[in-house]
Amino acid sequence: MKPKITLKDIAKELDVSISTVSKALKNSAEISKDTKDKIKAFAKFYNYRPNNIALSLKNKRTKNIGVIIPDIVHHFFTTVFRGIEKYANKKGYNIIVCISDESIEKEVINMEMLANGSIDGFILSLSAETQLKNEYTHLKELLDQGIPIVLFDRVTSEIECDKVVLNHNEIAREAVEHFISAGSKNIALVTTEKYFNVSESRRYGYLDALEAHNIKIEENLILTLPHDMENDSLITEFFQHNKVDAVLCVNEIFAIQCMSIIQELGFNVPNDISIIGFTDGILSRFSVPRITTVAQHGELMGERAAKLLIDRMEWVDEVEEPFKTEVINATLIKRGSSIN
Amino acid sequence: MKPKITLKDIAKELDVSISTVSKALKNSAEISKDTKDKIKAFAKFYNYRPNNIALSLKNKRTKNIGVIIPDIVHHFFTTVFRGIEKYANKKGYNIIVCISDESIEKEVINMEMLANGSIDGFILSLSAETQLKNEYTHLKELLDQGIPIVLFDRVTSEIECDKVVLNHNEIAREAVEHFISAGSKNIALVTTEKYFNVSESRRYGYLDALEAHNIKIEENLILTLPHDMENDSLITEFFQHNKVDAVLCVNEIFAIQCMSIIQELGFNVPNDISIIGFTDGILSRFSVPRITTVAQHGELMGERAAKLLIDRMEWVDEVEEPFKTEVINATLIKRGSSIN
């Protein structure tokens, strides 16, 4: 058991002052070569490393980034997380993660916890409940305190900060047009409840595409599935009672559920019914047939978010940049569940 | 912009000493009710919160736990992570995550980075390269410095610390016996390279089960797939050239790959060939048929690991407990890909 060594320990042992040790290790010109060599050798031998906490206190910066995500067991968020970690790590930052579990209370508690000095800035994606309640005072307060925040994916126009979003609208439109160009007429949408603004954008893209191609919008071709509930029966009913030849699902789970139910009902995918999902995760890649899907480039999104945050944190005393919103262009990955 | 307020600010404003403010906020009996009320009101109004960094420096504990995992875009690790986060959060700890990316270098760098005061203890799962090179001096040094470590899943007997593992051997055996009791004779194993000790344990379980039932072990019924490579063709070849009626796969991806190839080859799952995988993730749950799999109870594993670590960290001056290895009992979830 050899505990960590401090500047004070080195100073005492070598009979010099703490300041001398500190300067010597930073190769200051103030210190003679002899003394520097002696101190460096000693420090190296005892594997001296400066204490991060003391540095944080002194410098008023922790080199930690707080990341708040609604769920970690979720392909999209993990890829974003990987992007954040990758970029931040390269820049010498560590990541403190908290999971809000889609609850505003946990979101608030965790952010307040971390905001008291533990982190220099936040990257977050809003919880479902936060979006539902449209309640952002916790974010506003932190911004007020001068703590920078970057929102990604699940953002809101209610607060002003840097953001990274997907072009949901356009890509949903592109997906629907992919259906249309293959001859589909009765195109369904399987989505989540309204307060998820990302789903809303996708819905608009869906509607826009239909309108642009003079296809009548049938409200009953839009299936809204409740969050976190068994919904197989709703889906089954939907496909039994509606004449559908293509379906756009706003996430991967919905897509695979629809496909499996559609197949059970005796339809062929993609010949009878085509399917496009969102998120290019393992489900889409390993299903039979493989699912045509929207790649959201989570890793890129994470990197961009981290870059926005770190840039802002490190500009500190230069000119204040206006807030940016970066748009990541999703891409449609065409596979077997749709007709080319 | 209203920056964070400190004890000093309150003291100056209310014309008392810093000590008085500190004591008043902790409701010390030393301070008169009047003064306390005044200070508390002021603190509340300005939303005073103690600075975590200063507290860490003073208390020599950060209430942060370092978690090092090889990969985050991976169902098993994310569930473990969720368990860790859940338990730690309840106990007032934050999680700093680093991803080793299966590289020993990143593992070492990240751990040394965090060990300099940023965290009170580690929870980690060894990277592939660390296991391959059998190199654990970085862990030993940290333990030597008095930093507690808990290993989970990918552990090693080379170092002494608390551990949480799965009963790989037994559950693999149970899986194989499930095949045998359904009448299978030619049972294959699809596994990873040897240095993954978890795969090795599973292999032993497989071998044990065969021996126990007097089934001859055929080395060519064991398919070893390289890590991180396209291996569809290897799998195809394997099932074309071998007479197999059941296959145990050491992870979910292998299971779904095998199933899709088996089906493409014209076999029926489970009637011609039964499949059992490891990891109860979305792939197993949403495939057709659903895959019989070994649930590894990642969340529980994470909670246990966090509990072991926190207990050890908080015992500090009481009697030193011997190191424990907790075994999590996996369970076989029987679904459509195997015959009951």
Next chain:
DNA sequence: TTTATTTGCGAAAACGTTTTCGTGTTGACA
């Protein structure tokens, strides 16, 4: 030899807490 300049180092403040110890004031009691 005296004065000026460089060289090499230490003292101390600062970051924001907590906590021990000391001290002045008040009131009670003899």
Next chain:
DNA sequence: TGTCAACACGAAAACGTTTTCGCAAATAAA
């Protein structure tokens, strides 16, 4: 009036750094 507690508060150290400033001694210039 003098002694003693109780009360209410402040000073200072400590955690481990960095950095500014000051101050000696050594060297250079006069």
